[in-house]
Amino acid sequence: MxxxxxxxxxxxxxxxxxxxxxxxxxxxxxxxxxxxxxxxxxxxxxxxxxxxxxxxxxxxxxxxxxxxxxxxxxxxxxxxxxxxxxxxxxxxxxxxxxxxxxxxxxxxxxxxxxxxxxxxxxxxxxxxxxxxxxxxxxxxxxxxxxxxxxxxxxxxxxxxxxxxxxxxxxxxxxxxxxxxxxxxxxxxxxxxxxxxxxxxxxxxxxxxxxxxxxxxxxxxxxxxxxxxxxxxxxxxxDLPEPAPARPVTGGRTSTLGDLFTGRYRRRTAVLWTLWFVGYLANYGITSWLPTLYTRTYGMSTSASLWYSTAASVAGLVGCVLAAFTVDRFGRRVVLAVGLAATTAPMFVLAALGATSAPQLAVWSALAALFNFAVNISLYLYTPELYPTRSRALGCSMGGVLNRLGLITGPVLVGALHAATGDLSAVFLALGGITLVGTVVTALFAEETKGRTLEELSP
Missing domain, CATH: 1.20.1250.20 (MFS general substrate transporter like domains)
Structure with a gap:
């Protein structure tokens, strides 16, 4: 019994x-x-x-x-x-x-x-x-x-x-x-x-x-x-009858160590990698676009801002696409495909050398479309992987890695461009970083589609 x-x-x-x-x-x-x-x-x-x-x-x-x-x-x-x-x-x-x-x-x-x-x-x-x-x-x-x-x-x-x-x-x-x-x-x-x-x-x-x-x-x-x-x-x-309740564990005060115990150790490592990689690539690209258009291609400030909006608009479209596909294909697929599809335009720009403003606008917008889809999906995926007692803590630590990536991306791009004077090196580095995120997701990310929060983290 x-x-x-x-x-x-x-x-x-x-x-x-x-x-x-x-x-x-x-x-x-x-x-x-x-x-x-x-x-x-x-x-x-x-x-x-x-x-x-x-x-x-x-x-x-x-x-x-x-x-x-x-x-x-x-x-x-x-x-x-x-x-x-x-x-x-x-x-x-x-x-x-x-x-x-x-x-x-x-x-x-x-x-x-x-x-x-x-x-x-x-x-x-x-x-x-x-x-x-x-x-x-x-x-x-x-x-x-x-x-x-x-x-x-x-x-x-x-x-x-x-x-x-x-x-x-x-x-x-x-x-x-x-x-x-x-x-x-x-x-x-x-x-x-x-x-x-x-x-x-x-x-x-x-x-x-x-x-x-x-x-x-x-x-x-x-x-x-x-x-x-x-x-x-x-x-x-009237409301439907509840399904049979799933077992949950006792509540207690959360600690940072909770994120590195048992099943959560691998989840935290995967999530921190994705938060850092996703936002490093995002802000590494978008924060420098207006400057690249003006300094590299000699465009006016007004024209450079209009060109830069292509990435922002494409990113918003990517977020909407993620919202309407993530329940059908699953979190792991959306994240892995999104990172892979971010990597490809980076490598294309590295190979082409980003020799013109239209070339940069088209390929950076394509990268942003998938990169934004990845980053917004992390706001769904992260809460699903932690129990209620430490869910907000897990999300906030994801936010910390988000900010570290946000700070590191522009610094890395600026340093590489200043050292080499070559945009190919910049996009090769960013593509290599998002490729690491792709591999980590494909090999280690856990699927959460259709599972209750209690089933995922009792």
């Missing part, structure tokens, strides 16, 4: 099974929309400094060192924010961390709009970076925990598409607002979504999976009952 699970574990099993049986409804879409608005504007804020820096440099008379500090301070903050947020979200809750992060981001934007010198601007940009770096992986954990196994890929990635969309809208808004109203108006606009922090706290429930994993079973049940009521109301139908 099978021994019954202790009451708290039985409750966690029941909560997971009840969440899995919920049909996709207007309630799910509303919650995804509220969190999506937050993430959209976090992306919007992320690159504002790049677009406003020329005006800030002129107004404050910044030196090259000052301009570099303005560009990098936020990235350092984002790295530390990603490092801190996972442990915090696994302790105090996903929704609370998300709400605090968006409020801090908005206040930082207000403060930067009012700054008249570099020093306070850098402090506020660093604090804002902490919030942006903390919100994105925490939100990915939260959205993943609300979704069922069958449609989790599309549900999560349709939400994640808002991040590259926010980057694109930030670029377009900057091009329109700065010439007409100046750089301060752009930061003032970025502060408006701070009101969403109130909506997050009032309209978005805490993750029942997290509440149950923390031992707050009564809160988890009450929250789930409210969710079930909303889903019934929005669908107009």
């Amino acid at each position: 099978t021994e019954a699970a202790p009451p708290d574990l039985a409750a966690r099993q029941d909560i997971a099974a009840r969440l899995e049986r919920l049909p996709l409804s207007r309630w799910h879409v509303t919650v995804r929309l509220v969190i999506g608005v937050v993430t959209f504007f976090e992306a919007f804020d992320q690159l504002l400094i790049a677009y406003t820096l020329p005006e800030i440099t002129r107004e404050w008379g910044l030196t090259s060192a000052g301009a570099t500090s303005a560009l990098t301070t936020g990235s350092v903050g984002m790295l530390l924010g990603a490092l801190i947020s996972g442990r915090l979200a696994d302790r105090i809750g996903r929704v609370r961390v998300i709400a605090v992060c968006v409020a801090v981001t908005a206040l930082g934007s207000v403060g930067m709009a009012l700054c008249t010198s570099l020093a306070p601007f850098l402090v506020l940009r660093f604090v804002q970076g902490l919030a942006i770096g903390g919100e994105v992986p925490t939100a990915a954990s939260y959205i993943s925990e609300l979704s069922g196994a069958r449609r989790r890929g599309r549900f999560v990635l349709v939400y994640e598409v808002v991040f590259p969309a926010g980057l694109a809208v930030g670029a377009l808004a900057s091009a329109w607002i700065i010439p007409h109203w100046g750089w301060r108006a752009l930061f003032a606009l970025a502060a408006v979504p701070g009101v969403v922090a109130v909506l997050v706290q009032r309209r978005v429930p805490e993750s029942p999976r997290w509440l149950a994993a923390c031992g707050r079973t009564a809160d988890a049940v009450r929250t789930l009952e409210r969710i079930e009521t909303e889903v019934r109301r929005s669908t107009g139908r």
Whole structure:
């Protein structure tokens, strides 16, 4: 006779099974929309400094060192924010961390709009970076925990598409607002979504999976009952019976060591490799495109920016394609094919020598299409590979490797180009790096399609 699970574990099993049986409804879409608005504007804020820096440099008379500090301070903050947020979200809750992060981001934007010198601007940009770096992986954990196994890929990635969309809208808004109203108006606009922090706290429930994993079973049940009521109301139908509950292990406080024990050791090694490789290639290409078009091919600033948008638009298309194929083909296939298809254009550019601007635009856009698809899929794949007690921590550490790749890519490309003066060497190096990611994915990545979070990480 099978021994019954202790009451708290039985409750966690029941909560997971009840969440899995919920049909996709207007309630799910509303919650995804509220969190999506937050993430959209976090992306919007992320690159504002790049677009406003020329005006800030002129107004404050910044030196090259000052301009570099303005560009990098936020990235350092984002790295530390990603490092801190996972442990915090696994302790105090996903929704609370998300709400605090968006409020801090908005206040930082207000403060930067009012700054008249570099020093306070850098402090506020660093604090804002902490919030942006903390919100994105925490939100990915939260959205993943609300979704069922069958449609989790599309549900999560349709939400994640808002991040590259926010980057694109930030670029377009900057091009329109700065010439007409100046750089301060752009930061003032970025502060408006701070009101969403109130909506997050009032309209978005805490993750029942997290509440149950923390031992707050009564809160988890009450929250789930409210969710079930909303889903019934929005669908107009009774809910199906839950499938037999899968066993789960006891909850406890997460530690960094959890990511390197048992089955999670290989998962963490694979994920860290993919986060680093994906974002190194991404920012290694995109951050240097405007400079390459102007310095290498003698194009005007306006023309170089238009050429550079080809990669951003292609990347957004790649994210949408990933969202609508990842549940059909699986995470491992999308990641491996995406990395392989990123590698091929790199090697083509290395062989051709990137001898013209149109050649660079076409092949870099093709690489970006698949590279962005890989990177957005990691926001789905990472939460699936860790248990609830350490899911946010696992996502935040992925964010740390993301930021390390983001910083390393532009430095590597700049150093190679300065040392060799040859774009072939640059693209050969980037192609070699993404080839490593392809091999790692093909040999060691674990498929998660159609499996519940509890089945993957009991």
